[in-house]
Amino acid sequence: MDKDMKVIPLIPLRGITIFPYMVLHFDVGREKSILALEEAMLSDQKIFLAAQKEAKIEEPDEDDIFNIGTICNIKQILKLPGDTVRVLVEGESRGRLKEYIEKEPFLKVKIEVLEDKECVESQKCEALVRSVKKSFEQYTKLSGSIPVETVITDDLDSPGRLSDVVSSYLMLKQESKQELLEAYDVEERLEKLLEILTNEVDILKLERNIGAKVKNKIDKVQKEYYLREQLKAIQEELGEEDEDKKEIAKYKNKINKARLPKPVKEKALYELDRLKNSGSYSAEGGVIRTYLDWILDLPWNTETKDNLDIKTARAVLEKEHYGLEDVKDRIIEYLAVRKMSNSLRGPILCLVGPPGVGKTSIARSIANALNRKFVRMSLGGVRDEAEIRGHRKTYVGAIPGRIIYGMKQAKSKNPLFLLDEIDKMSNDFRGNPADALLEILDAEQNNTYRDHYLELDFDLSNVLFITTANSLETIPRPLLDRMEIIEVSGYTSEEKFHICKDHLITKKLKEHEIDEEKIKFSDASIYYLIDHYTRESGVRSLERKTSSVIRKAVAEMLEKDKKNIIITVNKVKSYLGPEIYIYDKADKEDKVGVVMGMAWTGYGGDTLPIEVTVMPGTGKLELTGQLGDVMKESAKAGYSYVRANAYKYGIDKEFYKNKDLHIHVPEGAVPKDGPSAGVTMITAMVSALSEKKVKHNVAMTGEITLTGRVLPIGGLKEKSLAAYRAGIDTVIIPKDNEKDLFKIPKTIKSKLNYIIADNIDIVLKSAIVKND
Structure with a gap:
């Protein structure tokens, strides 16, 4: 066998890398590894330690173990309970695994001893050594886990040994440690180590900055807390009330004066106790304060007195709107029965008709006729159920739904509540808002309406709900079943004539602040305007055209110094240009x-x-x-x-x-x-x-x-x-x-x-x- 070759037992390590000159103890539990230890103790107490590529593998094969490892001397073995052995080893030198001699009952391998390849350029090597020492000092100071003097001593004059000792103290990933172990060229090893150290120092500096910021914030909160506690103590000594107590007393006074229903009052007092215990400056205190404000702002027992004079109500409706007889008759019927019995709940009406026929504006007129507050809520494009029912208090920034918000806005528990464009609602993953309206628009259920945010029963039975829609096709059947449908059909030319003459012209002259005597329309001009410049069921386009004619008439009066002007058919033609619409005329012959x-x-x-x-x-x-x-x-x-x-x-x-x-x-x-x-x-x-x-x-x-x-x-x-x-x-x-x-x-x-x-x-x- 060659001089630099050795045959010794192998223990694959999981999640550990051992460097030369490193002393380390670890536990051995696998049967093969224990047998390898026993074999090493019987011979020259040397063992080869190489890391596994994947720590999860229980029985590693040749391809699962790195070829470069460390030849170590076994210093001590201690048997622990449960068939586990704790072994203390000291790294001696690097080794390359050349061949597996035995695989059973333990791993025995042939190892090539790798000597450090010393630096070629001594000056460069010296510069690298100094840089590594300097960076390691910074690392130890920033980490605070190891004193630098215990690591770098004067006897570490060898660049190879210095790099291995420093590597052993760094908290690195397995891949980085294995790279340093495989670098037997000392110069290459020092360069890699310096790169890793520089990166680690940058990360530690960033960690320290973040930690300092967090600590400053915590210190500031603690300081404020101590100062407030001291302020409370000083105020108690002086016999003064602090701001918290004043706020609690203020809320308690409001609750007692608000004439709240018993369950609502109990809930408000319970939340007030929570506010007292949590402290007004805590995050929970802000949530409770907002909740109490909502409870106190809602009209639990406040309502307006209905105008039950049928003649007055009819006069108001007739004055503000021409036509719409079905709607007016239904409201008069409601008032008549209400006057007789004084116990009828408000009807839930759905006005269905084409755009521009006055569905929304008649609702406002009904509110005026009944002497009720008016609240309008547009449902066009609403697709989230929480828009109607509100969010739970547990969510950050939670608020009540738009129904409760409308009641707060009305400051009355019996307003006229207009749900506009009910056919334009949609739904998505957040729920179907139409389902949330089922309870609201049911006279048998809405006296105990419960919003997700308030979690208290609110009585909506005295509210007069009116909804509007252009079509019934997109309204869900269960929702449609809860409403009384009143069809509002398009206007005839005769009806449009009266609307324009009695309402639109007067309205536009008032908007432009023009005396009615200065601009007058002939009947023929109004009919001509309706037949040839508009084609619609409602009167929105007619209103725009009327406004345009009035503006052009005003301009002509100023330019030609006229004191008044009469709008004729020819005037309409000259102001608005050629006829836009020409209706089909029946043939004169069969x-x-x-x-x-x-x-x-x-x-x-x-x-x-x-x-x-x-x-x-x-x-x-x-x-x-x-x-x-x-x-x-x-x-x-x-x-x-x-x-x-x-x-x-x-x-x-x-x-x-x-x-x-x-x-x-x-x-x-x-x-x-x-x-x-x-x-x-x-x-x-x-x-x-x-x-x-x-x-x-x-x-x-x-x-x-x-x-x-x-x-x-x-x-x-x-x-x-x-x-x-x-x-x-x-x-x-x-x-x-x-x-x-x-x-x-x-x-x-x-x-x-x-x-x-x-x-x-x-x-x-x-x-x-x-x-x-």
Whole structure:
């Protein structure tokens, strides 16, 4: 065997790295390791210690142990309870594992002894040694765990030995220690050690700075605490009350004066005791103080006195709003019953209608009529249940929900609470706010409404809740079931005229601070403004156009030194430019295959002419005009009905084989959908196929079945208005819609002839011109 080779037992170490010149004791528990120790003690007491790559491995193989380790002398062995041996070793030199001689019953290996490769450049080596000593001194001072004089002594003149001794004292990761152990080139080892030391010193400096900042903060808090305690003691000696006691007394006085319900008062006094014990300057003290403020600010027993004078209430509602008779009647009914019984709970109304018809503003007028406080809460875009019910007090920055916040804002327990845009709510992972409204909008439950933040029962039964929505489709069914639905339909031109004349013009002149005598509108100009510059169910656009006309009139008065001005149709044209909207006008003559239908849009009613052309072909049905799925299905159902009943209307039975039908609904760029065009399409197809003309003064609406039944539709009031505006004098409607005729204004109904139809034969008989 070569001189620098040795065969000795091996113990793999877990999480430990031993350097030459290092004295260390560790515990051995694995059976193979204990046997390796016993073998070493029987021979020359030398053992090879190498670290495992993964400490978790219980039975390491060749690939699991580092090749570079340390040859050590065993100094002492001590047996501990539980088959564990504690061994004291001293590192002698580095060694490289060359070969595994035995693997059972313990590991025996051939080791190459590695001598330190001394520095080539003595000056560089000396500089590295000095830098390492200096950095290690800084490290020991900053860490405070080891005195530097116990480590660096004069006899550590060898650079290799110095680096190994310093490495053994550093608290490093296993990878870093193994790198230093594998560096048998002394110069390389010193460079690596200096790099590690510099990094460790920087980290220790940062740790010390952080520690100093934390200590300063703690010291400051402690100092403030001691000073406050001393101040309390001084105030007690002088017979003065401290600020804490004054605050507690102030809260107690407020609680006693607030006329709180018994459970609320008990809770408030309990929280006050907690505030007294926790101290006003603690974080908990701030939370308790905010909670007490909320309890004391809420109107537990404060309410306004309702105005039960029905005549006065009716006068207020009529003065502020034109139309909306259903809503006004319902409020008057509530007042009448309340006056008689004095025990009726407030109704929960839901006003449904298109934008701009006055749903939100009528709610404010109702509050004025009833002499109640008004609170508005917009639900558009609300998606978090905590917005309604509040957050638990345990959360940082917790506050009550918007219902309780609204009650605090009202300062009354019986306000009118408007929940605006209830159909615009959504939900996400934070819960569904619509579910939180179920309790609030239930007259049987809301007398014990419990907010998450307050955790106290609050009575909402005296609140008059009014909600608004543009559509009922997106409101959950359980929520819809709790509300009384009042439909607010779009305004007719006549109603818009009165609103503009009696309300909007006056409002805008007042906003601009202009005398009503200086600018006056002719009736014709108002009608012209409504018909040709707005197309909507409500009056928002009309209000904007009216405001624009007034501004331009003011500008003209100042430029031309006029003292007053009368707005005529020509003035409206000159101020607002060309007409924006031109309504369809009925044809002056009867035509084949052209029928006037009626449609409902978000802006109100409109006429919808439908054209059918027949061409030689193979039986194709072409549909154009941006029709939706429902409208396409109506066309197909109508086509099948005509084909099945061709003999009744004098149509060629074989038309589906030799004729192509093209159905077109102008305007082509506007999307159209809905089931109410079925009768119109059948009439147009029968007219085109039989070559009989359709009366130009007739309009129609209704859904159709394959057996020819005419089914009901919606929006009859708006559709009738559109027909009247287009110059139609006869309207065909489904029989089931006869009950809706009372909703149509008398001024319109008196000028239209309504034909009631329950099957398509009546429609065709009334609409198609008989041949001479």
